[in-house]
Amino acid sequence: MFSKSCEYAIKAMIFVAQKSNADTRVGIKEISKGTDAPEHFMAKIMQDLSRRKLIHSVKGPNGGFYMDASDLKNSIADIVKAIDGDVIYSDCVLGLKVCSEKNPCPVHFEYKEIKKSLIKMIENNTIADFNEKLDTGMYFLKNK
Amino acid sequence: MFSKSCEYAIKAMIFVAQKSNADTRVGIKEISKGTDAPEHFMAKIMQDLSRRKLIHSVKGPNGGFYMDASDLKNSIADIVKAIDGDVIYSDCVLGLKVCSEKNPCPVHFEYKEIKKSLIKMIENNTIADFNEKLDTGMYFLKNK
C-alpha cells in the first residue's frame, strides 16, 4: 500500500506531534526508537519531511524536530504525497500503465469506489486528530 | 497493493479464460503478449498457478494453458492468496508487525472498513465474471 519510507514517515509525524511542543524537540534516536524504525533510514526520511516543510527542525544541542500548530493541520495524505508521490491517486491496481475510464482494467470500476474511501480516509485525518487519539492510550506506533 | 507477480497472474488468468476452451490452449508467448508481461517471468508465474491447480496445462505440440468450468469459478481472491499469500488479509497499513485490535495502529479502525470492501471485491468476483465483462470489449488487460 504505502512504501516503507512512507509508513515510517507517518508514524514519525504522529510521534513527534505527540512528544514535541515549542520548547521540547525530539531527536532522531528517540523517534526511531518510538516508531521501531532503523535510525539512519529514519534520519533520511526526517530530512525529506523537513525539506518539504511538513515538520520543523533545529540543529545543535537541544535541537531536534518539532511541529507547530500549522504543521499539525497536515493530513496523512500530505505526508503520503510528499513521500510516495501520487501513486495512490493515479495507479492501476492491475498495473496498467495508466488508469483511466477510457482504457479501464477489469476491476477499475469496482476499485474506484474503494480508492475513493481510501483517499477520503487519508485526506480527512489530520495529524492533530491522531494526537488526540493517542492520548487515550488505545493506539500504538509499534508492537508492545 | 498486489505484487507485480500477482498483477500478472490475475491478468493471465483472465486472458486465458477468454482465449481458451477444451481444445484451444494458449501458449506462454501469447499470454505474455496479451498481458504486457515479460515472457520468462510470466512462464514462472504460470507454473505456480498450474501447480496450485488454478489453471490446467498441457505439454508438447499444441500444448499450452486452458481453464475448465471449475477453474472459471475461482475468484480473484484465490489467485491473490496463491501468489501473495494472506498479506492483504493480515498486514497492518502502517507496518506494525501484527495487525490486531489489541495493539491497533492509529488508522486501524478506519482502514478496517476499507479492507473489508477490498476483500469483498476480490472474493465476489470470479474469473467467469470477468470473462463476460471482457466480451463487451469495454475492458482491457493492457494499454492500447
Added chain:
DNA sequence: TACTCACATGATTTAGAAAACATGATTTAT
C-alpha cells in the same frame, strides 16, 4: 524410435528499495 514442441524446474542475474555509512554544517554551552 527419433525429433520437435511447449511447459517445468532450478539457478542466476538485474534493478530498485531499504538500510547503513561517512562527512559536512549549524547551533549551544562553556
Added chain:
DNA sequence: ATAAATCATGTTTTCTAAATCATGTGAGTA
C-alpha cells in the same frame, strides 16, 4: 574560540522483488 550535540547531505552497501537464463521433462508426430 573551542568543543560537543544534532540535523543535513551525499555515497555506499545490503536485501529482495523482478526478470532472465539454462536445462529438464512429457507429449505429440512421423
